[in-house]
Amino acid sequence: xxxxxxxxxxxxxxxxxxxxxxxxxxxxxxxxxxxxxxxxxxxxxxxxxxxxxxxxxxxxxxxxxxxxxxxxxxxxxxxxxxxxxxxxxxxxxxxxxxxxxxxxxxxxxxxxxxxxxxxxxxxxxxxxxxxxxxxxxxxxxxxxxxxxxxxxxxxxxxxxxxxxxxxxxxxxxxxxxxxxxxxxxxxxxxx
Amino acid sequence: xxxxxxxxxxxxxxxxxxxxxxxxxxxxxxxxxxxxxxxxxxxxxxxxxxxxxxxxxxxxxxxxxxxxxxxxxxxxxxxxxxxxxxxxxxxxxxxxxxxxxxxxxxxxxxxxxxxxxxxxxxxxxxxxxxxxxxxxxxxxxxxxxxxxxxxxxxxxxxxxxxxxxxxxxxxxxxxxxxxxxxxxxxxxxxx
DNA sequence: CCAGTTGTTGACTGATCGGTTCCTAATTCG
DNA sequence: CGAATTAGGAACCGATCAGTCAACAACTGG
Numbered sequence: 001x002x003x004x005x006x007x008x009x010x011x012x013x014x015x016x017x018x019x020x021x022x023x024x025x026x027x028x029x030x031x032x033x034x035x036x037x038x039x040x041x042x043x044x045x046x047x048x049x050x051x052x053x054x055x056x057x058x059x060x061x062x063x064x065x066x067x068x069x070x071x072x073x074x075x076x077x078x079x080x081x082x083x084x085x086x087x088x089x090x091x092x093x094x095x096x097x098x099x100x101x102x103x104x105x106x107x108x109x110x111x112x113x114x115x116x117x118x119x120x121x122x123x124x125x126x127x128x129x130x131x132x133x134x135x136x137x138x139x140x141x142x143x144x145x146x147x148x149x150x151x152x153x154x155x156x157x158x159x160x161x162x163x164x165x166x167x168x169x170x171x172x173x174x175x176x177x178x179x180x181x182x183x184x185x186x187x188x189x190x191x
Numbered sequence: 192x193x194x195x196x197x198x199x200x201x202x203x204x205x206x207x208x209x210x211x212x213x214x215x216x217x218x219x220x221x222x223x224x225x226x227x228x229x230x231x232x233x234x235x236x237x238x239x240x241x242x243x244x245x246x247x248x249x250x251x252x253x254x255x256x257x258x259x260x261x262x263x264x265x266x267x268x269x270x271x272x273x274x275x276x277x278x279x280x281x282x283x284x285x286x287x288x289x290x291x292x293x294x295x296x297x298x299x300x301x302x303x304x305x306x307x308x309x310x311x312x313x314x315x316x317x318x319x320x321x322x323x324x325x326x327x328x329x330x331x332x333x334x335x336x337x338x339x340x341x342x343x344x345x346x347x348x349x350x351x352x353x354x355x356x357x358x359x360x361x362x363x364x365x366x367x368x369x370x371x372x373x374x375x376x377x378x379x380x381x382x
Numbered sequence: 383c384c385a386g387t388t389g390t391t392g393a394c395t396g397a398t399c400g401g402t403t404c405c406t407a408a409t410t411c412g
Numbered sequence: 413c414g415a416a417t418t419a420g421g422a423a424c425c426g427a428t429c430a431g432t433c434a435a436c437a438a439c440t441g442g
Contacts, residue, residue, distance in 0.1 A: 001409070001410045001411070001416075001417050001418070002408080002409060002410075002416085002417040002418025002419070003407065003408040003409050003417080003418050003419040003420080004408075004409060004418085004419075005418090005419065005420095006408095006419075006420075022305075023305075024217065024301075024302055026215065026217030026218050027217050027302075029398075029399070029400085030399075030400055030401080031398080031399085031400095039420085040420060040421050040422075041400095041401085041402095041421080041422080042402085042403090042419080042420060042421060042422080043419065043420055043421080045400095045401065045402080046418080046419065046420080047419085050400080050401080051400065051401090099304060100304050100305050101304075102301060102304060105363075106301055106359050107301045107302070109359055109362045109363040110215075110293060110297055110298045110301045110302065110359065110362060111215055111218075111298070111301065111302050113290060113291050113292075113293060113362040113363075114213075114214075114291050119362070119363065122363045122364075123363050123364045126360070126363055126364050127364070130369075151372075153372070154372040154373075154375070154376055155376060157369050157370075157372045157373045157376070158372065158373045158376035158377060160360070160373070161353065161356040161357055161359075161360045161370070161373040161377075162352065162353050162356050162373075162377070163356065164355070164356040164359035164360055164363075165352040165353050165354065165355040165356025165357070165359065166352055166356070167359075168297055168300055168301065168352075168355035168356065168358075168359060169317070169351070169352045169355055171300045171301060171304040171310070172296075172300040172304075172310065172313045172314050172317055172355075173313075173314045173317050173318070178321075178348050179348075179352070181342075181344070181345040181348045181349065182345075182348045182349040182351070182352040182353075184345070185345055185346060185348070185349035185380055186349060186352075186353070186380070188380065189376055189377070189379065189380035192386075192387050192388070192439070192440045192441075193386085193387040193388025193389070193438080193439060193440075194387080194388050194389040194390075194437065194438040194439050195388085195389075195438075195439060196388090196389065196390095197389075197390075197438095220428075220429070220430085221429075221430055221431075222428080222429085222430095230390085231390065231391055231392070232391085232392080232430095232431085232432095233389085233390060233391060233392075233432085233433085234389065234390055234391080236430095236431065236432080237388085237389065237390080238389085241430080241431080242430065242431090
């Protein structure tokens with residue numbers, strides 16, 4: 001009942017995600033959001049409550065989208081090591097193409113480490129990534145793809161950590177040789 | 192000539208560094224700085240010009256301090272691998288003790304990736320870290336500490352990247368077992 | 383001691399911040 | 413058709429933002 005919304009709320013969250021991703025939470029004003037989402041101030045607050053809540057929704061969207069992408073990629077992979085290598089090199093390409101946005105998860109972890117809700121969301125997604133990697137590596141070990149004496153969980157924790165470093169270096173020193181060398185050493189660590 | 196300054200400018204930059212470190216550039220107001228530095232608004236602007244310039248000075252201070260610390264540690268080390276391991280585990284301890292500040296370099300790279308000056312400063316410091324690691328690994332290889340078929344520069348690029356990831360995970364998921372496992376796998380990659 | 387120089391101080395500036403309010407518009411249910 | 417409900421829109425809110433200014437204070441060289 002009541003007047004129907006004239007804008008697509010999912011599309012609006014997507015646009016907000018892009019803004020927060022590129023500019024960060026603090027540097028994105030409500031005016032930026034009003035303009036970027038193409039709706040008025042009143043509608044924005046009616047629909048999302050506050051800048052904080054909209055950020056939380058945008059971050060959740062990013063987490064679902066990106067964790068899902070990685071998990072699917074790992075599940076579909078016939079060989080795990082090449083799949084992981086390809087996934088890391090794909091991130092390198094993304095950073096080389098446009099170093100500014102980087103990874104919203106990393107940005108959230110660093111800019112908003114004093115905000116419990118944000119840290120919780122980030123931590124939970126990192127946990128999902130870790131688990132997906134650990135599962136894939138476990139399967140790889142069972143198939144003899146990686147050595148039996150390696151602990152999949154430990155390798156996954158290592159890779160999860162390395163992955164975040166890659167996103168940081170992509171912003172700080174977006175140099176192809178550097179990033180690709182780092183990836184090759186990291187992937188070799190799985191042997 | 193002229194009236195002498197009544198505050199220690201180095202101490203003021205140090206305090207500003209601490210504020211920017213914990214809160215980020217955007218979230219630190221000039222009022223925070225006035226209060227934290229214990230000087231008045233006018234003096235702050237007379238001495239530092241702008242919030243941007245003070246941030247640049249604080250970041251430079253951090254870079255000099257931290258790059259120097261790591262380089263010295265590597266130079267003094269008798270065995271390189273244990274030294275690197277110890278350095279990484281020290282960072283883990285710092286993040287476990289207080290996950291909020293993390294690393295100002297990482298914070299700068301993520302929050303201010305659209306500001307060329309900041310990115311330049313960060314990139315240059317990462318380069319110094321990379322070079323220090325590469326030099327230490329080169330010496331280690333010459334002494335037979337690590338395998339002859341490993342490229343010190345590539346290992347250094349890998350370690351530099353991993354190091355940044357460690358600082359991110361320290362904020363996002365400050366869990367001892369996780370971080371220590373990641374470090375062990377990373378150090379093993381040097382063999 | 384005085385002119386010149388620089389630092390200190392606190393009030394002040396216009397702009398922008400995140401958020402609210404009030405009125406109107408559009409819909410559903412009875 | 414109303415009554416109820418919800419969205420849209422624009423003006424508006426106090427607070428805070430980064431930065432400036434003019435008067436005053438403390439120093440040096442002549």
